[in-house]
Amino acid sequence: MTTPLLSLTWTDHVTGRRGYLVVDRLVRGVCSGGLRMRAGCSLEEVTGLARGMTMKEALHYDPHSRYVPLGGAKGGIDCDPRDPEAYGVLVRYLRAMRPYIEQCWTTGEDLGVTQDLVDRAAAEAGLVSTVQAVYPLLDDAAAARARLAAAFAIEVDGIGLDELVGGCGVAEAALAALDRDGVPYAGARVAVQGLGTMGGATARFLARAGLTVVAVADARGTIANPDGLDVEALLAARDAHGVVDRAALRADDRRLPVDACLSADADILVPAAVSYAVDAGNQHRVRARLIVEAANMPVVPEAETLLAARGVTVLPDVVVNSGTNAWWWWTLFGDVGADADEAFAYVRRSMRALVDRMLTRARADGTTPRAAAHALAEERLPVIAERFGRFR
Missing domain, CATH: 3.40.50.720 (NAD(P)-binding Rossmann-like Domain)
Incomplete structure (x- = not known):
């Protein structure tokens, strides 16, 4: 496995729980990968997942598509998502990762957290969006955001x-x-x-x-x-x-x-x-x-x-x-x-x-x-x- 571009460990000052961010690769300065939360989550696990994201992005590369694959990344928090303190840990993690999310890391739901929960915590952490780093790469960011919001509002059989x-x-x-x-x-x-x-x-x-x-x-x-x-x-x-x-x-x-x-x-x-x-x-x-x-x-x-x-x-x-x-x-x-x-x-x-x-x-x-x-x-x-x- 290649050495990732960035690997960091965060310690929550309130609970002592740890979180991780690994950026395996950047493409046009941006990377993509979800944020998971589970008891026992480790830096090794997140590193492997980040490398996997690099490969997922590459496998969907089509030179004729508007979508240009991004680099791979992953976030992880060592905490049981059912723990009463989990939401506070999530908010503080996102607040600590705010510079990366604003500039290069696009993220979303993964094991242990839903997109609704990530979005709510991100807003509390002062973020515009968990995918805002990709906005500069879009031809019309406002139209793209409206299209994604409309897609997320669709339900199929409940x-x-x-x-x-x-x-x-x-x-x-x-x-x-x-x-x-x-x-x-x-x-x-x-x-x-x-x-x-x-x-x-x-x-x-x-x-x-x-x-x-x-x-x-x-x-x-x-x-x-x-x-x-x-x-x-x-x-x-x-x-x-x-x-x-x-x-x-x-x-x-x-x-x-x-x-x-x-x-x-x-x-x-x-x-x-x-x-x-x-x-x-x-x-x-x-x-x-x-x-x-x-x-x-x-x-x-x-x-x-x-x-x-x-x-x-x-x-x-x-x-x-x-x-x-x-x-x-x-x-x-x-x-x-x-x-x-x-x-x-x-x-x-x-x-x-x-x-x-x-x-x-x-x-x-x-x-x-x-x-x-x-x-x-x-x-x-x-x-x-x-x-x-x-x-x-």
Whole structure:
């Protein structure tokens, strides 16, 4: 891994909790990457995520698009988002990071924080917006901001468009892989670990495509049903942290331990919660033949090697969950309007093309999909640097 451009550690003077910012690369002086909050978040974790953002940006580079990929970055706070002190920590972190957010780092929701929460804390910290650093790169910043605000105001069947686009991309990545292997959707079984923004939307899109969601996990445990869960009912019964009210379960829905989701009898496993969920010690429990990484870094490298030896394919996070970040910029730069159908169509088309390139490259090189995705990104980074300059 290359050395990041900037790496810093912040200590909250009130609680002593720590936060981190890592800027892996700048393009035109700007970088992009969300802000996560979880107990145990570390500088090493944030550094890996920042590098992943650099690759996600590069993988979506299209010289014919208005959207110009940015550099990669990431923020992280070591605090449980359910802690009563969490919001104050978030505000103070953003206040401390204000110079970076104003000048170079565009950020938004990630694990543990919603966009609404980030926006509220950012306003309290004195920020105009968490993406204001990109405004100078826009042809018409006022029109772009209005377009993005209009897109964020759209709801589809009770869920915000901004919460759905990422899951749409994850689902499309899974469907593209099934199509390449000639696997019919009907009868394909799915387990989703995490029912927050990304996991919930992924479950919805896969269920609506005709797949059977047989297990979902939240912080309280796994909910399973071999005949298929009522995904819409579970989504409607979630709280702000993606935890399902068990009163919404049907009589034949089973309640199992949290980690039971990993060993569910499913064809596809979608880890959509924390990083490092599948490691060398538990990978043998995975029964699915396809793992689709909706979360960032959920499968550790040692586990991926062991899984590959068992014939399990892992579609990597840098491709699978890149749709949310790309949609923000497609909308802001004007490649996509404030319209749900247009957004979903653009995400689906882009993700299918990217997954196809990755899997074709993996087959040609005799490597894993992750190695192929990294190779594609590494080939594009010099092209971007040549066109827009390098800040390292």
